[in-house]
Amino acid sequence: MPPGGDGARVPLLFLWRRHAHSLGDSLTCPRSLKLLDNQIIACRTCPRLVAWREKIGQEKRRAYLGQTYWAKPLPGFGDPLARVLVVGLAPGAHGGNRTGRMFTGDASGDFLFSALHRAGFANQPEAKALNDGLMLNDVYITAVCRCVPPDNKPLPAEISNCLPYLQYEFELLEKVEGVVVLGRIAFDTVSKLLYHQRKLATSAIFGHGVLQPSTDGAPWLLCSYHPSRHNTQTGRLTTTMFDQIWEQVNRLLGKDELLSCQEPGSS
Secondary structure (H helix, E strand, O other): OOOOOOOOOOOHHHHHHHOHHHHOOOOOOOOOHHHHHHHHHOOOOOHHHHHHHHHHHHHOOHHHOOOOOOOOOOOOEEOOOOOEEEEEOOOOOOOHHHHOOOOOOOHHHHHHHHHHHHOOOEOOOOOOOOOOOOOEOOEEEEEOOOOOOHHHOOOHHHHHHHHHHHHHHHHHOOOOOEEEEEOHHHHHHHHHHHHHHHOOOOOOOOOOOOEEOOOOOOOEEEEEOOOOHHHHHHOOOOHHHHHHHHHHHHHHOOHHHHHHHOOOOOO
16 A cells, blocks of 8 residues: 555655656755754855845844844754644845844744734744744744845745755654645745645645645645735735634644633633
């Protein structure tokens, strides 16, 4: 019987090997998230991105002139036992590229972590720096591109170069049941990664709140508009809309059922 034939979760590395030729990757997965993080941080594969991230780190924004920018690729972070993987686009020029952590130190992160805190996935509503005490529960955050791109638009080749890192995170995060994709590029990338050979990508569409259910052992995929400053300031993504995403995540994880079964005052 093939992997997953009994209805169990299909090992994601098995899925990747089925289409490794199309991704051009040897799929030599590091043995731990720490080793993967070190590989990501040391990466200098894309000359355009290396030059851009370092240029920003040298020139800096006036408000941060006294700070030393990270100016290197960013690994993912969060709960290593997470059941939910959150996939964004790329580090912010003066957010993650400055602080060294995804969605940390900019408006997008403020919007994201306040929502995660309200939904019970974060211990605090903001993320300002690496040592700010932020802890995530049941969530791991990553991105399709690990370096800040010019105009926030990574080239297809740059996304492809980063794709093995996302593959390895899936393999190492063994408890993942579902993925929340923030924005169309994240949706397209994750769809290609998880569903390309399973012919589900053609039926999956991107739209805020659209859910691609778990199928044949693959994780479910929930779409959200990206919490970029443009989307939040124009009203394309409101606080209520974003909270509804995380309420749905809690339902998918069965947390709502657990809470409803607990009587007030019970331990």
